[in-house]
Amino acid sequence: MAKLFLIFISLTVLTLSSSNAAIYKGQREFIKKCLKCHNDGQNFIAKYKMKQWKKLTKAKGKPLAELHLKNKKAKKSWKYFKSGRYIKKSKHLRQFLVEYAKDSGNVPACN
Numbered sequence: 292m293a294k295l296f297l298i299f300i301s302l303t304v305l306t307l308s309s310s311n312a313a314i315y316k317g318q319r320e321f322i323k324k325c326l327k328c329h330n331d332g333q334n335f336i337a338k339y340k341m342k343q344w345k346k347l348t349k350a351k352g353k354p355l356a357e358l359h360l361k362n363k364k365a366k367k368s369w370k371y372f373k374s375g376r377y378i379k380k381s382k383h384l385r386q387f388l389v390e391y392a393k394d395s396g397n398v399p400a401c402n
Contacts, residue, residue: 336388
């Protein structure tokens with residue numbers, strides 16, 4: 292009985308940890324895809340508060356994508372925001388942006 296319980300707990304932990312977003316993955320995505328246009332990095336992320344980043348990145352980042360797709364100045368990023376990669380990585384990007392928002396007290400190292 293104890294072995295069965297341990298197996299169940301192990302599988303639960305593995306399942307939950309693999310589905311969670313990772314800040315470092317979001318940072319990597321930001322560096323690869325966002326710094327091209329938002330080259331002020333830290334200042335850009337700290338532009339919004341946690342609540343605002345959460346709102347912009349809800350529903351797999353749809354509001355953030357729409358914001359970019361409506362802006363002609365962001366034409367370079369349209370292909371990315373229409374891609375499956377963006378949808379797949381949006382949870383990590385969300386975690387990163389919320390973690391280092393203006394009111395979080397954290398400062399990213401975008402090196």
